[in-house]
Amino acid sequence: QQQVKQSPQSLIVQKGGISIINCAYENTAFDYFPWYQQFPGKGPALLIAIRPDVSEKKEGRFTISFNKSAKQFSLHIMDSQPGDSATYFCAARSQGAQKLVFGQGTRLTINP
Amino acid sequence: ETGVTQSPTHLIKTRGQQVTLRCSSQSGHNTVSWYQQALGQGPQFIFQYYREEENGRGNFPPRFSGLQFPNYSSELNVNALELDDSALYLCASSPGQGSIGELFFGEGSRLTVL
Numbered sequence: 001q002q003q004v005k006q007s008p009q010s011l012i013v014q015k016g017g018i019s020i021i022n023c024a025y026e027n028t029a030f031d032y033f034p035w036y037q038q039f040p041g042k043g044p045a046l047l048i049a050i051r052p053d054v055s056e057k058k059e060g061r062f063t064i065s066f067n068k069s070a071k072q073f074s075l076h077i078m079d080s081q082p083g084d085s086a087t088y089f090c091a092a093r094s095q096g097a098q099k100l101v102f103g104q105g106t107r108l109t110i111n112p
Numbered sequence: 113e114t115g116v117t118q119s120p121t122h123l124i125k126t127r128g129q130q131v132t133l134r135c136s137s138q139s140g141h142n143t144v145s146w147y148q149q150a151l152g153q154g155p156q157f158i159f160q161y162y163r164e165e166e167n168g169r170g171n172f173p174p175r176f177s178g179l180q181f182p183n184y185s186s187e188l189n190v191n192a193l194e195l196d197d198s199a200l201y202l203c204a205s206s207p208g209q210g211s212i213g214e215l216f217f218g219e220g221s222r223l224t225v226l
Contacts, residue, residue, distance in 0.1 A: 006154075034214075043116070043202050043217030044155065089154050098145070098168030100215065102154030 004092050006103025014111050019077040021106045023090035026071065030092040034100070035064065035075050038087045047088070048075070080110045116218035118203050124224045125193050133188040133221045135203030143167075143208060144186040145215065146178060149200040161186055190223075198225045 005024045013019045023033075034049035050057045050064040050073065057064045063076040077084055090103040117136045125131050137144050143162045147155035157170035161180035175191040184205070190197055200222050204215040 004154075036217075041219065043204075043219050045217065046214045049214075091154075098160040099157035099170060100155075102156070104154050105152070 004090055004101050004103045006090050006106060008106060009104070010107040010109070012109045012111060013080045015080065015082060017080050017110075019080045019084065019108055019110070020074060021088055021090070021108070022072065022074045023103050024070075024072045025092050027092070027094065027101075028071070029094040030101075031095045032093045033064070033066065033073050034091050034093075035062075036089045036091060036102075038089065038105075044089060077108075080108075082110045082112050084108060085110050116203055116205050116216050118201075118218040118221050120221055121219065122222045122224075124226060126226050127193055127195060129193050129225075130189065130191045131193060131223060133190075133201050133203075133223070135186045135188070135205075135218060137184045137186070137203075137205035138216050141205035141207050141216070142184050143206045144180055144184065145204045145206070146186070146188045147202040147204065147217075148172070149202055149220070151199070155202055158188070193225045195225050198223060 007022050035047045036044035037047045038044040048059050048062045050066050052068050055066050061078045066073045087105045087107050089105050091100040093100050116138050119134045145160040146158040149155040158172050159169040160167045164180045177189045179187045200220040202217050202220045204217045206215050
């Protein structure tokens with residue numbers, strides 16, 4: 001019940017296209033859903049996060065869509081750029097809990 | 113403002129040995145968490161330290177232990193190393209206990225167990 005399932009494992013998108021990564025969860029106690037971006041040789045860095053009381057959050061080219069009834073959330077990257085090529089992780093945390101539960105990651109490649 | 117720093121960046125050990133990894137938290141952050149990231153996987157929570165006490169632990173055996181010091185820096189110790197302990201070990205700091213906020217990760221210590 002603690003799992004967060006992420007898909008696809010890898011994704012190739014042309015420059016200027018839309019990249020979409022999906023995550024699903026089972027634990028209804030999760031109430032914080034961040035997305036992290038990780039470049040090779042670096043630690044994960046927070047990209048954008050959402051709470052379940054909103055259905056969408058947008059920051060620049062990055063948007064999280066959240067469907068509470070389906071227990072799914074997704075990251076959309078608009079106008080994808082080669083510099084967006086990285087591994088993306090969704091994650092979730094229960095209220096008051098100390099840990100983030102991460103998905104398995106999506107390796108995104110943006111072709112120029 | 114100094115970010116999270118970890119040392120060493122890479123190390124190689126043999127099965128059965130012990131290892132100590134070190135982490136300096138970001139300035140002003142009093143909570144440190146440790147995560148294990150196996151190749152091609154997402155990070156997995158090991159434990160968190162707050163005010164020098166363990167404050168939550170993931171599904172890792174007791175041979176994984178840690179410390180937090182008064183300056184909020186932290187150590188991760190792993191005894192009796194196994195081949196499956198080969199991974200990137202990530203330290204993350206945050207400004208409050210269990211706060212719903214950003215975790216700031218270091219670049220990690222890559223451990224190889226032969």
